[in-house]
Amino acid sequence: MSTTASASPGNQLWGIYYTDREYARLLGDPLRTVIEAPTKRAAEEAAGKLGFESPWAYPVTAEQAKQALWLPQRKRQARHSPAPKHSPGIHV
Numbered sequence: 001m002s003t004t005a006s007a008s009p010g011n012q013l014w015g016i017y018y019t020d021r022e023y024a025r026l027l028g029d030p031l032r033t034v035i036e037a038p039t040k041r042a043a044e045e046a047a048g049k050l051g052f053e054s055p056w057a058y059p060v061t062a063e064q065a066k067q068a069l070w071l072p073q074r075k076r077q078a079r080h081s082p083a084p085k086h087s088p089g090i091h092v
Contacts, residue, residue, distance in 0.1 A: 011036045014043035015060035015068070016052055034065040 016033045018024035032052060037043035040057045047055035 011038050013060050013062065013065050014040065014057040015064060016043070016047045016055045016057055019054035019056040031060070031064065031068045033070045034060060034068045 014035045014037055015031045016035060017029065017031065018027070024030070032055070033047065033050070035043040035046045035050075035057065037046055037057075043057035044055045047057065
């Protein structure tokens with residue numbers, strides 16, 4: 001996701017917060033990140049894959065998304081060729 005957050009067709013912006021709401025309130029209830037996904041469950045799963053522990057997704061607007069502590073970068077469309085494999089070689 002770019003810093004100019006907006007959802008693509010079929011997706012929605014989901015703010016990722018702490019599941020433990022009491023702990024979140026102690027921290028000022030920070031918006032940890034924003035995920036673009038079609039459903040709440042998909043957003044929570046995506047946040048978990050990014051390393052966020054116990055994510056809780058809630059719909060957010062593009063304006064609210066700008067307040068996120070961290071935004072994932074969009075994946076590049078260009079395909080990279082695989083790295084060449086190195087053999088250990090033969091030592092005499």
